[in-house]
Amino acid sequence: MSTDLPPGTAGAMEAFLLGQEPTLTRVEVAERAGVPLDLAVTLWHQLGFPHRGDDDVAFAEGDVEALRLSADLVELGILPPESQAALVRTWGRSYARLAEWQTGLLASLVLAGPDGDRDPADQLTTLTADVLPRVEALQTYVWRRHLASAAQHLLDDAGSLARAEAELAVCFVDIVGYTTRSRSLDGAELVAWVDRFEQDTTTLVVDHGGQVIKTIGDEVLFTVDDPAAALDVALALTARGADDDDPFPAVRAGVAHGPVVRRLGDVFGSTVNAAARLTSAARPGSVLVDAGVHDAMADDGDDTPWRFRRVRRVQAKGFSHLEAWRVRARPADG
Incomplete structure (x- = not known):
């Protein structure tokens, strides 16, 4: 089975995974979110996202909402200046490793699958459509269970707050x-x-x-x-x-x-x-x-x-x- 993907496959896959076609530049995202561009770029760098120029159409409406939420967390003090970089880097590294493993696993399943005559890009898209909602729901569940456990430890030892x-x-x-x-x-x-x-x-x-x-x-x-x-x-x-x-x-x-x-x-x-x-x-x-x-x-x-x-x-x-x-x-x- 050939592993060569047709031109445009990567862009189509990105749009599929993001749920939207990229139609915005980073300047437009920052303006719509009401966030200074330098803060937006800093957050994206700390998250480990690829570098984009001011004229690159590489963002979608979901990026606007995410940037608004990030700015809200900064304003609420959840991402204070003294710990913002470390916390955001931790998020970025954790999810980057998880995403790398997950996409590698999906790709290996496609290459090992019996449907040798089918376009691997179509196979990957179909498999991702079946898997992604389940993985997303499971990740949220695991996070909430760990959050509940951590909160219980905190309540068991209230003095640890100080x-x-x-x-x-x-x-x-x-x-x-x-x-x-x-x-x-x-x-x-x-x-x-x-x-x-x-x-x-x-x-x-x-x-x-x-x-x-x-x-x-x-x-x-x-x-x-x-x-x-x-x-x-x-x-x-x-x-x-x-x-x-x-x-x-x-x-x-x-x-x-x-x-x-x-x-x-x-x-x-x-x-x-x-x-x-x-x-x-x-x-x-x-x-x-x-x-x-x-x-x-x-x-x-x-x-x-x-x-x-x-x-x-x-x-x-x-x-x-x-x-x-x-x-x-x-x-x-x-």
């Missing part, structure tokens, strides 16, 4: 030997391997009341309120990685507990840095924790399901002295 920091356990889980293993896998195998790691890790984190902050290829960063839950997750994952019959990769982990700054879905601060340094220092299949985790568990004495062993000082950039303990699950017989 705090810039939160006390959290922060954990990095890192695949051991990722570079070597990745060289022996083709593209599809590597994707499947990493997908399994991310999916299984995310499932375990969520089941323990945690939140995956981000995945970085061979590494997952997550947070959870309770350091005990973080230990449960880290030890469960390292145990799976040590099982030769389990396809889950060998991993190591570092856990720290303390004040964390949360911003735009990410986390920052010394506690996060400590968890990262501990992970780098951990041996394959092991879990290292900082004094924050150790002290939080110390009150339980021998009643804890773990054993802590002090390790030598961890050499960590940015820390003059990073105390660390290696943690193992206590045998069932004590």
Whole structure:
């Protein structure tokens, strides 16, 4: 099946996805929205939209309404100058990655489909027409569910409204030997391997009341309120990685507990840095924790399901002295 698209297909597809034919320039959009052109251009740049000249007819009526809504959020203080750029960039990057994945998936379905004699542009349009409304509705549902969950956390801890920091356990889980293993896998195998790691890790984190902050290829960063839950997750994952019959990769982990700054879905601060340094220092299949985790568990004495062993000082950039303990699950017989 030929993958060459007829002239004008890209424009037709853009109009189909936007729901409107582009008939406006960026100057006309800004004028109709009642927004200064420099603000409009700044917002579009931060969202990661392609650059357009003043005379390029590349916008539709929907862009006018979107720009009005953006200006309303600025006026309401939802997009204040000091955080506007970071928030809008986060939106842009998130949706750009999602759109890239979705269009790639649709294209792969067209190329793999049985209708070899049909124009691929027609196939893509038909498939998109069937899929897009469902994906759009599902995305809204997922967003609202996460919004409800975040709001519940906020109501459970009303004092967090006045705090810039939160006390959290922060954990990095890192695949051991990722570079070597990745060289022996083709593209599809590597994707499947990493997908399994991310999916299984995310499932375990969520089941323990945690939140995956981000995945970085061979590494997952997550947070959870309770350091005990973080230990449960880290030890469960390292145990799976040590099982030769389990396809889950060998991993190591570092856990720290303390004040964390949360911003735009990410986390920052010394506690996060400590968890990262501990992970780098951990041996394959092991879990290292900082004094924050150790002290939080110390009150339980021998009643804890773990054993802590002090390790030598961890050499960590940015820390003059990073105390660390290696943690193992206590045998069932004590």
